[in-house]
Amino acid sequence: MTGQVRLAIADSVAQVTLSHPGKLNAMSRGMWQELRAVFATIQQDAALRCVVLAGEGGNFCAGGDISEYAAFRFEEASLRHFHDELVWGGLQAMLDCDVPVIAQIEGACMGAGLEIASCCDLRLASASAKFGAPIAKLGFPMAPRELALVMTAAGELSAREMLLAAAVLDAPTLVQRGFLNRVVPEAQVGEEVSASAVRVARLAPQAARLNKQSFRALAQVQRALAATDLVANAYAYAASAEHREGVTAFVDKRAPQF
Amino acid sequence: MTGQVRLAIADSVAQVTLSHPGKLNAMSRGMWQELRAVFATIQQDAALRCVVLAGEGGNFCAGGDISEYAAFRFEEASLRHFHDELVWGGLQAMLDCDVPVIAQIEGACMGAGLEIASCCDLRLASASAKFGAPIAKLGFPMAPRELALVMTAAGELSAREMLLAAAVLDAPTLVQRGFLNRVVPEAQVGEEVSASAVRVARLAPQAARLNKQSFRALAQVQRALAATDLVANAYAYAASAEHREGVTAFVDKRAPQF
Amino acid sequence: MTGQVRLAIADSVAQVTLSHPGKLNAMSRGMWQELRAVFATIQQDAALRCVVLAGEGGNFCAGGDISEYAAFRFEEASLRHFHDELVWGGLQAMLDCDVPVIAQIEGACMGAGLEIASCCDLRLASASAKFGAPIAKLGFPMAPRELALVMTAAGELSAREMLLAAAVLDAPTLVQRGFLNRVVPEAQVGEEVSASAVRVARLAPQAARLNKQSFRALAQVQRALAATDLVANAYAYAASAEHREGVTAFVDKRAPQF
Numbered sequence: 001m002t003g004q005v006r007l008a009i010a011d012s013v014a015q016v017t018l019s020h021p022g023k024l025n026a027m028s029r030g031m032w033q034e035l036r037a038v039f040a041t042i043q044q045d046a047a048l049r050c051v052v053l054a055g056e057g058g059n060f061c062a063g064g065d066i067s068e069y070a071a072f073r074f075e076e077a078s079l080r081h082f083h084d085e086l087v088w089g090g091l092q093a094m095l096d097c098d099v100p101v102i103a104q105i106e107g108a109c110m111g112a113g114l115e116i117a118s119c120c121d122l123r124l125a126s127a128s129a130k131f132g133a134p135i136a137k138l139g140f141p142m143a144p145r146e147l148a149l150v151m152t153a154a155g156e157l158s159a160r161e162m163l164l165a166a167a168v169l170d171a172p173t174l175v176q177r178g179f180l181n182r183v184v185p186e187a188q189v190g191e192e193v194s195a196s197a198v199r200v201a202r203l204a205p206q207a208a209r210l211n212k213q214s215f216r217a218l219a220q221v222q223r224a225l226a227a228t229d230l231v232a233n234a235y236a237y238a239a240s241a242e243h244r245e246g247v248t249a250f251v252d253k254r255a256p257q258f
Numbered sequence: 259m260t261g262q263v264r265l266a267i268a269d270s271v272a273q274v275t276l277s278h279p280g281k282l283n284a285m286s287r288g289m290w291q292e293l294r295a296v297f298a299t300i301q302q303d304a305a306l307r308c309v310v311l312a313g314e315g316g317n318f319c320a321g322g323d324i325s326e327y328a329a330f331r332f333e334e335a336s337l338r339h340f341h342d343e344l345v346w347g348g349l350q351a352m353l354d355c356d357v358p359v360i361a362q363i364e365g366a367c368m369g370a371g372l373e374i375a376s377c378c379d380l381r382l383a384s385a386s387a388k389f390g391a392p393i394a395k396l397g398f399p400m401a402p403r404e405l406a407l408v409m410t411a412a413g414e415l416s417a418r419e420m421l422l423a424a425a426v427l428d429a430p431t432l433v434q435r436g437f438l439n440r441v442v443p444e445a446q447v448g449e450e451v452s453a454s455a456v457r458v459a460r461l462a463p464q465a466a467r468l469n470k471q472s473f474r475a476l477a478q479v480q481r482a483l484a485a486t487d488l489v490a491n492a493y494a495y496a497a498s499a500e501h502r503e504g505v506t507a508f509v510d511k512r513a514p515q516f
Numbered sequence: 517m518t519g520q521v522r523l524a525i526a527d528s529v530a531q532v533t534l535s536h537p538g539k540l541n542a543m544s545r546g547m548w549q550e551l552r553a554v555f556a557t558i559q560q561d562a563a564l565r566c567v568v569l570a571g572e573g574g575n576f577c578a579g580g581d582i583s584e585y586a587a588f589r590f591e592e593a594s595l596r597h598f599h600d601e602l603v604w605g606g607l608q609a610m611l612d613c614d615v616p617v618i619a620q621i622e623g624a625c626m627g628a629g630l631e632i633a634s635c636c637d638l639r640l641a642s643a644s645a646k647f648g649a650p651i652a653k654l655g656f657p658m659a660p661r662e663l664a665l666v667m668t669a670a671g672e673l674s675a676r677e678m679l680l681a682a683a684v685l686d687a688p689t690l691v692q693r694g695f696l697n698r699v700v701p702e703a704q705v706g707e708e709v710s711a712s713a714v715r716v717a718r719l720a721p722q723a724a725r726l727n728k729q730s731f732r733a734l735a736q737v738q739r740a741l742a743a744t745d746l747v748a749n750a751y752a753y754a755a756s757a758e759h760r761e762g763v764t765a766f767v768d769k770r771a772p773q774f
Contacts, residue, residue: 100422121418136719141726148734153414156669156731157694160637163727164616165716177694178415178435200423203394204516206500210399210492211421215414217489218406231733234726242722258720358680379676411672436673436693458681461652462774464758468657468750469679473672475747476664 002065003027005034007041012049013197014042014099017056018116024062025055027112029072029082031065032090035116039093049201049208051097052193053120054104060129061113066138069247073140076238083143083235087112091149094119095216098209100200104193105129105171106186114162115146118153121212122200123179124193125171126186131179134166139246139256144231152219154179260323261285263292265299270307271455272300272357275314276374282320283313285370287330287340289323290348293374297351307459307466309355310451311378312362318387319371324396327505331398334496341401341493345370349407352377353474356467358458362451363387363429364444372420373404376411379470380458381437382451383429384444389437392424397504397514402489410477412437518581519543521550523557528565529713530558530615533572534632540578541571543606543628545588545598547581551606551632555613565717565724567613568709569636570620576645577629582654585763589656592754599659599751603628607665610635611732614725616716620709621645621687622702630678631662634669637728638716639695640709641687642702647695650682655762655772660747668735670695 003020016038018025027035042048055061072078094101094116103120109131117123117131133142133150142150142163151159158177161167171183184192200208237243242258249256261278274296276283285293300306313319330336352359352374361378367389375381375389391400391408400408400421409417416435419425429441442450458466495501500516507514519536532554534541543551558564571577588594610617610632619636625647633639633647649658649666658666658679667675674693677683687699700708716724753759758774765772 100418121422123415136723136727139720139723141723141730144730144733147727147730151731151734155694156735157639157697160616160731161697164637164719164724165712166719176434176692178413181415181419196423202516203422203424204397204500204504204514206495206498207394207397207399207504208422210495211394211405214399214402214405214489214492215409215418217402218409219414231730234730237722237726240722242720246720246723256720258718358676379680381673434692436671439673439677454681460774461680461682462655462758462762462772464753464756465652465655465657465762466680468753469652469663472657472660472663472747472750473667473676475660476667477672 002029002068003031005031005038007038009045009048012047012201014045014048014051016042016051016053018054018061019056020065021057023065024059024108025057025113026062026065028065028068029086032086035090036093039090039097042099043093043097048099049203049205050197051099051101052104052197053101053116054193055106055113059107060103060105060109061116062108063111063113066247066250070251073247074239074244076235079238080235083146087115087143088145091115091119091146095219098212100208100212102193102196102200104189105180106189110168111135114150114154118149122181122196124182124184124189124196125174125180126189127171127183128186129171129183130168131162131170131174132166132168133162134168136163136166137246137256138250139242139244139258140237144234260287260326261289263289263296265296267303267306270305270459272303272306272309274300274309274311276312276319277314278323279315281323282317282366283315283371284320284323286323286326287344290344293348294351297348297355300357301351301355306357307461307463308455309357309359310362310455311359311374312451313364313371317365318361318363318367319374320366321369321371324505324508328509331505332497332502334493337496338493341404345373345401346403349373349377349404353477356470358466358470360451360454360458362447363438364447368426369393372408372412376407380439380454382440382442382447382454383432383438384447385429385441386444387429388426389420389428389432390424390426391420392426394421394424395504395514396508397500397502397516398495402492518545518584519547521547521554523554525561525564528563528717530561530564530567532558532567532569534570534577535572536581537573539581540575540624541573541629542578542581544581544584545602548602548606552609555606555609558615559609559613564615565719565721566713567615567617568620568713569617569632570709571622571629575623576619576621576625577632578624579627579629582763582766586767589763590755590760592751595754596751599662603631603659604661607631607635607662611735614728616724616728618709618712618716620705621696622705626684627651630666630670634665638697638712640698640700640705640712641690641696642705643687643699644702645687645699646684647678647686647690648682648684649678650684652679652682653762653772654766655758655760655774656753660750
């Protein structure tokens, strides 16, 4: 069992659930492929008017599934395949979605979770949610295209703080910095998100799709500039000692020596 | 009588007033043409040092004049002419203005009002001002170039929230999100804006014009990317049932059925 | 004695100090050259993991050294050399730095100081710090490339307010607008910055360098668009009466007549 991305549809609203019990919904390679498939399905359903994306059991998504990393991260080709095909395949499917997507963010929203949240249109968070991408503790950088995505959505200040200082930021800070639309008490997140979804689903659906196409047309230009080819050898660090040490230390539950 | 855009000049400060009594200064087609003419006049007056733009009677601008919409919105060519010639003609004249422009925002600042405010350099608002672009209730999207303008000035988070969720945001929220420089008590807005205009008008006028040219040079590149040609068939929705239903329902004072 | 930029290295952290006693660390031409040399040295030191940049004696940097201006500002070629070679040489060396840079901002952070702070990755400020670029009082605009830098880091709203209205903004406002990561009581700034530097220096150093390269790759595209050639004759104002009057009045300690 390596986690699932589930899809349920009711009353023109799609509910997407990240589920990886015991791992705070950390994204496995299989989940990235499911995320892509789920959003491809959503994109083909002309009757849909809103998508809600949430994590199961009180957390959004804690990042990638680190237990899988030793199997593919230390070789450049497989690392590139992971980022450019699996991860970006899922994120691109979200960005390609013409229906408004609301992120319901509770608990951990880290690394991959932050990237997934960055692909949503509206972001509501529980007051206790936490945000970050402390992969500098794991010995590796964010892939350039993913960094461009987070930088655009969260702002350059927060992106640099999360990546270069491994900062973990709370929900009020990210409301203040313009990443979150609203922070609500923990017990009311689900209810508030559902009410928002109902309101969005009542609005003119073709207008929403056209607006999303415009947002995407504008953003795509920026993201094209941000493509990995701007950064030569983005995955050449795969076999480096630092990368191995960070990932291995995490799995071994010890502090890394950089 | 379909509204006016008035210009008055005193002491090197131009006062531009949006006036459409009984319609919260909603922009008619005639007003868009007057807005363009007024800013062309301002641009040719080398003695001007500051422009103040306000709405008459306690509101900035409630949007477009919907009573005119049935006459031109449901045919692609006339809809394109409206957005690309009339609306963008007015907004482009504002963006081309070399003199600092201060928006004095009271009451409703919706749709067209939000776009006009997005072309200003400084934005002061009354504590009770309201901001949004709830055109998804009228069954149509924002024109791509106008969306690019609002997205740049108000930020992507607020632009998506206003367009995809038809959110109406208050002044403190838009100070917090970096769209407004300052929010002041309702009774003091005029006085505060006048004081700001006097301060701006005392500064070096050539320096202001050169700074505005630099801001424009940088922004034009982004807006060029945002031109309508990026979005194929941006106005093909003109004759759609959804568009007709939204506009017609509004005029008929009933809820639209999307 | 026209000021210094000092470099001290200890425990993989570089401490850069702007020092111009009696002038609130205003940047002289010599200091711009030293800033460039210091960051070139830092960039070649593979053992470094963090840079802290601060001003001496309770101020960050009050701007340029205006006492030098009459010697070179009023002739187009020497003005262009100053901005494109001396100033941009220093700023570019900072932007080219692969090691995370933390700005420790106390007191005045104006003009050149604001530009230098804009090149840092993390910005911590004392509660009493003040920010601005009131050069419209000196009769000249910000050079286009420097304006692009400030606009990107501080946001368009603040950049326009500082340049077009000569606004001086306080630290809480610039936390709220996303330019500063954090504001701390005056007595604790040094301590907080040191603690941040230690934390950054413990993280994976190659990951930090790769992340900074990605941020730079993305930002360079934007800055390329922002190059001075977009603005024709950016320095043609050199010999203008307004420019002379502004600079001369400041040196003469009288109000300029624009």
